[in-house]
Amino acid sequence: MGAVKKQFCEYLAKHNLKVTRQREIILEAFLQSPSHLSAEELYLRLRKEHPNIGYATVYRTMKLLAECGIAAQRHFGDRQTRYEPSTSEDHHYHLICESCGQIVEFEDERIEQLLQQVASAHQFHLNHQRLELYGLCPKCQTR
Amino acid sequence: MGAVKKQFCEYLAKHNLKVTRQREIILEAFLQSPSHLSAEELYLRLRKEHPNIGYATVYRTMKLLAECGIAAQRHFGDRQTRYEPSTSEDHHYHLICESCGQIVEFEDERIEQLLQQVASAHQFHLNHQRLELYGLCPKCQTR
DNA sequence: GTAGTTGCAAATCATTTGCAGTAAT
DNA sequence: ATTACTGCAAATGATTTGCAACTAC
Numbered sequence: 102m103g104a105v106k107k108q109f110c111e112y113l114a115k116h117n118l119k120v121t122r123q124r125e126i127i128l129e130a131f132l133q134s135p136s137h138l139s140a141e142e143l144y145l146r147l148r149k150e151h152p153n154i155g156y157a158t159v160y161r162t163m164k165l166l167a168e169c170g171i172a173a174q175r176h177f178g179d180r181q182t183r184y185e186p187s188t189s190e191d192h193h194y195h196l197i198c199e200s201c202g203q204i205v206e207f208e209d210e211r212i213e214q215l216l217q218q219v220a221s222a223h224q225f226h227l228n229h230q231r232l233e234l235y236g237l238c239p240k241c242q243t244r
Numbered sequence: 245m246g247a248v249k250k251q252f253c254e255y256l257a258k259h260n261l262k263v264t265r266q267r268e269i270i271l272e273a274f275l276q277s278p279s280h281l282s283a284e285e286l287y288l289r290l291r292k293e294h295p296n297i298g299y300a301t302v303y304r305t306m307k308l309l310a311e312c313g314i315a316a317q318r319h320f321g322d323r324q325t326r327y328e329p330s331t332s333e334d335h336h337y338h339l340i341c342e343s344c345g346q347i348v349e350f351e352d353e354r355i356e357q358l359l360q361q362v363a364s365a366h367q368f369h370l371n372h373q374r375l376e377l378y379g380l381c382p383k384c385q386t387r
Numbered sequence: 388g389t390a391g392t393t394g395c396a397a398a399t400c401a402t403t404t405g406c407a408g409t410a411a412t
Numbered sequence: 413a414t415t416a417c418t419g420c421a422a423a424t425g426a427t428t429t430g431c432a433a434c435t436a437c
C-alpha cells in the first residue's frame with residue numbers, strides 16, 4: 102500500500118471513519134490525474150470506469166483528502182475549487198496564462214522569506230498564503 | 245462633482261450607458277463604506293436609506309464600477325466577491341486574520357520586484373497578481 | 388449489529404438573467 | 413421617442429445536505 106494511501110487510512114481510522122471502496126477509487130484517480138482538477142472534472146473522469154460513483158461522494162471525498170493534508174484546495178480565476186497533491190512542506194506558487202489556461206508552478210525561497218518577514222512585521226502568525234501571477238505565457242504573447 | 249464620480253459618468257457616456265439615480269447612490273455608498281464589502285453587504289447598508297433599490301442593481305452596478313476601474317474585485321476565504329476602491333497604480337496586498345476576519349493591507353516594493361522577476365524568468369507577461377497571507381492577528385494569538 | 392456511507396434528488400448560496408414597466412437621453 | 417435601466421422573480425452553477433438503503437467495522 103502506497104504511503105499516501107496509508108496516510109489516508111490512518112486519518113480515517115483516527116476519526117472513526119471507514120475505508121470504503123469509493124474512497125479508495127477516488128484517491129487512486131486523484132493521484133493518477135493531472136494536477137489542478139476540480140471535483141467535477143474528477144467525477145467525469147471517474148464515471149467512465151465507475152459510472153455508479155455519485156457526484157456528492159466525489160465532493161465529500163475531496164474534502165476529506167483536503168482535511169487530511171493529501172490534497173490542497175486552489176481557487177484560480179474560474180468559479181470551481183481545484184485540487185492538487187499537497188506534498189507537506191513544499192511551498193510553491195502558480196503562474197497562470199489568462200489566454201490558454203496553462204498553469205506553471207514555481208518556488209522561490211526569497212519570496213517565502215519576504216512573506217514571513219511581512220507577517221512578522223505586522224505581528225501576524227502566518228498560517229498559509231496564496232500567491233498567483235496572472236498573465237500571458239510565451240506562446241500566447243506571440244499570437 | 246468628485247473626481248471619481250466624474251470618471252464614472254465619463255465611462256458611462258463613452259459606453260452609451262445612462263447616469264441613473266441608483267448608480268449615483270450606489271457609487272456614493274461604496275465610496276463611503278469600509279473597504280472589502282461584498283455586493284450583498286452593500287445592498288443591506290443601502291436598504292436602510294433606499295429600500296427600493298434592488299439586489300440585482302447593486303450587483304450590476306458593482307460590476308460596472310469594477311469594469312471602469314473604480315472598484316477592484318477581491319476573493320478572500322469566503323465565497324463572496326468583495327470590492328475595494330481601486331487607486332489605479334497602487335499595488336497592495338492583504339493580511340487576513342482567520343479567526344476574527346480582520347484585513348490589513350500592506351505594500352512591499354521588494355515583493356513586487358521579485359514577482360516581476362519570476363514572471364520574466366518564465367517568459368510570462370505579467371498582467372496582475374494575487375497575494376494574500378492568512379494567519380492570526382496579534383489579538384487572536386493571545387486568546 | 389451499529390454507526391458511518393452512499394447515491395439520488397432536493398436544497399443552498401452567491402450571482403445572473405428574462406421580462407414588463409420605468410426613466411434618462 | 414428611443415434606448416437603456418430597474419425591480420422582481422425565476423434561472424444558473426458550484427457545492428452541500430437529507431434521507432432511505434447499504435456496507436465496513
